[in-house]
Amino acid sequence: MLRATLKSLRSRKLRLVLSGIAVVLGVMFVSGAFVLTSTLGASFDSLSASVYAGTDVAVSGKAPVSGGEPDENSATVPAELIGDVRAVSGVEKATGVVSVSGARVIGADGKVVTTSGPARLGTSWTGTADHRRLRTGREPRAADEIAVNASLAAAAGIEVGDRVGVLTLQPKKTFTLVGVFGYSGDRDTVGGAQEVSFIEPVAQELMLGRTGVYSAVVVEAAPGVAPEVLRDRLSAALGDTYDVKTGRQLQDAAAEVFREALSFFNNVLLGFAGVALFVGTFLILNTFSILVAQRVKELALMRAIGASRWQMIGSVLVEALVIGIVASALGLGAGIGVGALLAYVFRHVGNTDLPMESIEIPASAVVSAFAVGTLVTLVAALLPAVRAARVPPVAALREVAAPDRPLTRLTVAGVLITAIGGAALGLGLAGQGGAATMPLLLGGVLVSFTGIALLTPMIARPVVSVLGLLFSRSVPGRLGRLNSARNPRRTAITAAALMVGLALITGVHVVLESATASFTTMVDTRVKADLIISGAPGGDSAPTFDPAVLGRARQIGGVREVVGEYGDIAMINGRPNRVTAVTDLAAMTRMLPLRATEGTLATLPAGHLAVDAKRATELGLHAGSTVRVRLARGGVRTMTVAGVYTDDDVYRVGGWILPAEAAHDFRVAQPSFGYLRLADGADVSEVRKQIDALLADSPEVTVGDRGAFIAQQSSQFDTILAMIQLLLALAILIAVLGIVNTLALSVLERTRELGLLRAIGLRRSQAMLMIAVEAVVISVFGALLGLAVGSGLGATVVRALRKEGFTDVALPWERMGTYLVLAVIVGAFAATLPAIRAARVDVLHAIAHE
Amino acid sequence: MQTTTTGPPGAEARQDATVAARAVDVWKVYGSGEAQVAALRGVSVDLGRGRFTAIMGPSGSGKSTLMHCLAGLDTVTRGEVHIGDVLVTGLGDAKLTRLRRDQVGFIFQQFNLLPSLTAQENILLPLSIAGRKPDRDWFAQVIEIVGLGDRLSHRPSQLSGGQQQRVACARALVARPNVIFADEPTGNLDSRSGAEVLGFLRRSVRDYGQTIVMVTHDPNAASYADRVVFLADGEVRAELHAPTADAVLDTMGRLDTGPVGAGRTVGA
């Protein structure tokens, strides 16, 4: 039995390879993810070990505001602390250092140099005794001198001697670049980070907000004193106002942060793997079903000569197992390649300059590759295996035309499963699941897809018939259409492969499109500002501009009102909250949709604040209530609620609004947004030009009308869209494989028909056209399904998010049209090989009877 | 009724107007080297226009091979094949396809119909492929001859074997090809259905002047033809005109005394 199985397996290599490719791809992404994470993780470990080599213990301040993002950046230690540290026995050396992210260098092209995630550090020059190594020039000695690391110099296009603008806590300041440095191990950067080094007081002023403070005190232990021992001594001596950690602990913490950042890539890869494997399941199911259908006689003969049902099931499953193992092995190999490639890209294209000693292949990669690959294949082959076992022995003796089994049971199952998936999805969207929300959503989507896939055969016949009408003018077109409607299950499963990918992509598109549309509606109908100063969102520090611009803008003829908006995180009644400071709240209410429900928004005296109705209700606050506020600088202050407002929409303003004075104690005392209202009849473009000129030294922001503002703020979706395009490419690749596979098998199955058609005069080109039409009909069917399901999915999500401000459901018609056209192309492309095969059918061979 | 042996190749006059298809010294050799098999060994035969010709012979005698060569489905190793005034030998695939589409009709032993098309669609398929409009009167007449009036919208799976074969006959007839080739059209049918099919094949020759060439090993089927050509061992051995079943059986019997079976291996 086993030998017969393996033999038949070998005779159908090509088809099985085709169906196995999807598994290979899926396994490749799974193992690629593992390899990438552990390779980069290992290299980062070795990197941070060298970075913290000179640090035995570090003492840093506790952040006044914690739980928010800018955390340790606002934590400082006073200069006096160095003395206290030195007094502790076992301390060989103690150095105060400044190292804070948020130093943005303006490159030779006038644009701010960005990174794809790593920090843009501003530091105090502490010499080259630690891991810094001067490459050219010298260390900074004067207040207007800086040195930068080599990767930053290259990215900014600057050289020693150049005048370089740097944005910090303060607006643009210009320095002379006097030195370029690297790091121990001949590195240009530490994991992609940029570093600007000032002399100590300048670094303190620009990065920490005042002189006389440091980010941390770095301690070297005296010989023979273990870092842990020294840490405990320091802790005891300094009290719990400070954080004392060993270099080892800092190294671990850094690695942890790095791993977290990596987990994003990991999740993307695993997402790809999920899609590939899920779709691959359909492909394998289809291949095995067709193979079983084609081998009915052979299987019946086996039954007739005594094979048991279990043997039949076993024979199919053994085939599946072999394919699964082979596909997993191939996938693992490809995954190691992909992981290595991505690690390489991460290192060189991402400019991280990570040391890369070797490619790490963790056991988890191998185990998961084989577990996932074989399991998926076996599960997919289960149904066809059962079907094979149901072939009656008499089928060997009589001509059994594959009967059209009724689709009722399938449809009922489809409805049930879709309902279950929908319910899980609904539960997840309603936010009832708590920690289970994410699994509920993902599971809901997968189960719904499975259910819908089961329903597709039901829809396939009518839809395909209608679709095919487009091609019915020519005989080959009509035959192709008939063929595609012939076996609704086969057509449906093949189309479902394309459906899944397209539905996911369309769903995300709908959500993003709706977000943009909702935002647009909101800005268009509610925002009354004529010009808005703002920067593109994203990046490690929010774009800001020189506050002086606000005052100067007011002087421009035609400008009626100007409001500046500052943002930060503050502790309010002991919990982190996003806060906003505005220069003129009354003017703001005239430009943005804020409405007082209690108290007043007309004035906001010092020591007062306004809060939105939702938070006010949560905390039981009313006009006149007081709250304890702790900003990045200064102690805890008590502020009085002047007004409660509703902003009943998505607008970011939501939250605590503080008077302008409070912004001085924000970590960054520079506005991120500016709103301008112009006098009636003012020349908008003229005013714009003048403001543009004012912003010359604030390259992170631009001024534009509402349309420009909308375009800028929606640009944050671009990365997501790029990811989606990748996913689309993968989904299409697998769908093409599916269509090729199904058509190749169909052509084989219909060799005689093709021969007959050729005998009675069908030309080769017509035979090819016939196959092409069949393929296009299948792929367009899949695309339509995907677009419909994706739109439904996206619209459901958008509806569920209505409270979060998704007011509009918008369908990306243009993209959807593109996908449909793409489906036609994909279909035609997938048809190429099977069509050539069909055209090559030997007439005599086909009509010769056994 | 008379029995003649065939004359030397090309002995019969080239009366093109009366010849629908012709084979001249046709050889067909399969395989190469040791495994070489000559299925046809210098066959020359003229198939008269408006006549019903049967090609008889024991299994393996080369009947199907001859038919395939005559119909332009297969290439010959040596010799020439003509259909009407077209020299088939040496034509490329495109021209052959056209020739089959416009000049030739086929009826096979089995698997004649496309399962996804109705009877009517199957019948009209050659015309649709060629992009020709069916002649309504002729179509009605053909349907009448084969007696399928009430089955036109059925699919092949809903028809009996005999009905399926009649649909195949109708399909061959409706395009009015120069010549119809039928390979054991009654091979899979019971005797009554077989007789029906043979009956209207003969009728279409008598009443409408259709040319039909039928391969069969059934003497009874051969007796419906105007002329029977006997093949054995890849060679034409005998010929009968206006045969009866008994005469065919008789001739077959005499052929059987000679070496019969797979073509002999021929030297290079």
Ligand SMILES: Nc1ncnc2c1ncn2[C@@H]1O[C@H](COP(=O)(O)OP(=O)(O)O)[C@@H](O)[C@H]1O
């Ligand atoms: N494709 C082929 N390859 C090799 N030999 C063949 C092939 N087709 C037919 N033959 C051989 O040619 C001879 C004639 O076959 P065929 O014309 O099918 O006989 P018939 O139809 O009279 O039974 C047989 O010996 C057969 O084995």
Ligand SMILES: [Mg+2]
């Ligand atoms: Mg034969």
